[in-house]
Amino acid sequence: xxxxxxxxxxxREIDAHNATDAQLQRAKEAxxxxxxAKSRFLTGMSHELRAPLNGILGxxxxxxxxxxxxxxRREAVExxxxxxxxxxxLIDGLLDISRIEAGKLRLERTExxxxxxxxxxxxxxxxxxxxxxxxxxxxxxxxxxxIVHVDEKRLRQVLINLxxxxxxxxxxxxxxxxxxxxxxxxxxxxxxxxxxxxxxDLERIFLPFERSWAGERQADSGTGLGLTVCRMxxxxxxxxxx
Numbered sequence: 001x002x003x004x005x006x007x008x009x010x011x012r013e014i015d016a017h018n019a020t021d022a023q024l025q026r027a028k029e030a031x032x033x034x035x036x037a038k039s040r041f042l043t044g045m046s047h048e049l050r051a052p053l054n055g056i057l058g059x060x061x062x063x064x065x066x067x068x069x070x071x072x073r074r075e076a077v078e079x080x081x082x083x084x085x086x087x088x089x090l091i092d093g094l095l096d097i098s099r100i101e102a103g104k105l106r107l108e109r110t111e112x113x114x115x116x117x118x119x120x121x122x123x124x125x126x127x128x129x130x131x132x133x134x135x136x137x138x139x140x141x142x143x144x145x146x147i148v149h150v151d152e153k154r155l156r157q158v159l160i161n162l163x164x165x166x167x168x169x170x171x172x173x174x175x176x177x178x179x180x181x182x183x184x185x186x187x188x189x190x191x192x193x194x195x196x197x198x199x200x201d202l203e204r205i206f207l208p209f210e211r212s213w214a215g216e217r218q219a220d221s222g223t224g225l226g227l228t229v230c231r232m233x234x235x236x237x238x239x240x241x242x
Contacts, residue, residue, distance in 0.1 A: 039102040046095040053091070057084045093225030097208070100232045107151040107237065114148045118179065121156060125163045125175075132167060135174035142180045154233050158241075161226045162190050170194035206231045206241075 173193025
């Protein structure tokens with residue numbers, strides 16, 4: 001009788017677990033459907049917003065080049081341009097995030113001549129650093145391969161975003177990009193003499209629209225999506241961003 005009673009209790013517990021598992025599965029399917037709907041909405045809305053925004057930016061650029069434009073109106077046009085570019089960056093960031101979450105981002109791996117690629121990145125970033133009076137240096141700490149198979153566009157996007165942040169938040173001193181290669185792994189270290197990132201913010205800054213205290217003090221602090229996209233792209237490419 002005791003054995004029968006324990007068996008009945010176990011069967012009831014198994015039934016309860018099965019019911020809970022079914023509820024969890026339904027909740028998971030509902031969450032995945034909602035996430036997919038959100039990604040589709042963001043993708044569609046992003047495309048719809050880009051067309052009129054490009055028109056606004058185009059006409060603002062035409063006005064900016066008008067030599068007869070009064071100074072007061074020229075400043076207003078520059079505000080329109082800055083605001084439009086901010087919105088465009090926000091749209092592009094949301095579009096990248098929605099593509100990655102929906103699994104629709106496809107890497108286009110090609111044979112990349114790596115020394116030339118690295119030189120392009122350095123030549124792009126050095127003038128921005130020098131305009132702020134910063135020293136910019138690239139240090140190659142080991143022999144680099146001549147050819148790597150990588151999505152060149154996405155790798156460039158990640159490096160330029162991180163280096164731009166380093167330049168933006170550094171008021172004096174230097175920005176350094178260090179590259180090393182060993183055992184089929186490439187490591188990039190970006191170092192600057194800026195205010196740094198407090199320990200409690202080290203993970204929070206990778207969340208969408210989040211910033212460290214230095215970013216909140218900066219007047220032109222971007223969209224708050226750059227690091228989110230960088231970490232997601234690095235993960236998709238099989239890497240890690242810390």
